Amino acid sequence: MISIRQLTKHYGPNPVLRGIDLEVAAGEFVVVLGQSGAGKSTLLRCINRLVQADSGTLSVAGIDALACRDTSVLRRQAAMIFQHHNxxxxxxxxxxxxxxxxGAVSTLTSIMQLFRREDVALAMQCLERVELAHKARERTDSLSGGQMQRVGIARALAQRPKVILADEPVASLDPKTARLVLQYLRDATRELGITVLCNLHQVDYAREFGDRIVGLANGKLVYDGSACSMTEDDLQRIYPGQTTAPQGATARADELITPVAQVRAQA
Incomplete structure (x- = not known):
């Protein structure tokens, strides 16, 4: 679904991505870990051409992402979820x-917001997946931060993408709400067979929700393996110079898992 070979990116003289090689299969939920400045966000933004890579090859759902002239075609297949709700x-x-x-309707329809009946039905289905259908007619600024991020998930699902790129989607949320948002994202995409590449800082969330973890350090891929097989030595490579890797909360992940039903009303 995503195939990356020797991808590089510089900002001025500074290398940000240094020869990244990565394969992501259809339906995988892959978490990208790394320190701030490791290249996580740049990697995702290269995938959907918000940022233009310098060199290498990059294929997304069969589309040559680096050579594609119409980026809207690429972005329909690779939806984005941002940190700040957007x-x-x-x-x-x-x-x-x-x-x-x-992206799937005419320019006139977009300007006039004349949505088809089937589009409205699809949007409501997406809201049901994140349990916000009852909020459909409310103004979005009346929602909590966690609910806004769930709207972002529903909007991404409404694109009917093959890939979702989530850039620090829970960075500003409390631990309970963060877990709930990640649960919705993982469950919805798993049911629909959507591939997810999700940037996170929290190692415990990565282990809890990821099928696989990719670690970046100084623009290089330094770890690629299953969530359950990552060791402390691997974490030291991902977070060089840090005595402890960042966690989502103070206790171990298996001590903090809260049944989703208990926190739905709080998010």
Whole structure:
């Protein structure tokens, strides 16, 4: 689904990605770990061409992402979920989700927001997947931070993408809400067979939700393996110079797992 070979990117004279090789299969939930500045966000932004890579090869859902002239074609297949929600506060929850359908409709329809009945039905289905259908007609700025991020997930799903790129989607959320958001993201994409590449800082979340973990350090891929096989030595390579790797909370992940049903109302 995603194939990357010797991908490089510089910002001015500074190398950010140094020869990244990565294969991600259809339906995988892959978490990318690394310190700030390791290249995590740049990697995701190269994949959907928010940033242009300098060299290498990059294929997403059969599309040559580096040579593709119409980036809208690529971005329909590779939806993005951002750290800071990226919603339109004054619009309703439903209309925010419907913006995920804009790439598949005409320019006039986009301008007039004349959405097809089937688009509205799809948007409502996506809201049901994140348990926000009852909020569809409310203004988005009335929601909590966790609920806004769930709107972002629903909007990404409404694109009917083959890949979702999630860039620090829970960085600003408390541990309970973060786990709930990641649970919705993993469950929805698993049911639909969508591939996920998700940047995180929290090692415990990566182990809990990822099928596989990729570690970046100084722009290089330094770890690629299953979530359960990552050792302390691997973490030292991912987080060089740090005595402890960042966690989502103070206790171990297996001590903090809270049943989703107990926290839905709080997020």
């Amino acid at each position: 919603v339109v506060p004054r619009l309703s929850v439903l209309k925010n989700v419907l913006t995920g359908c804009l």
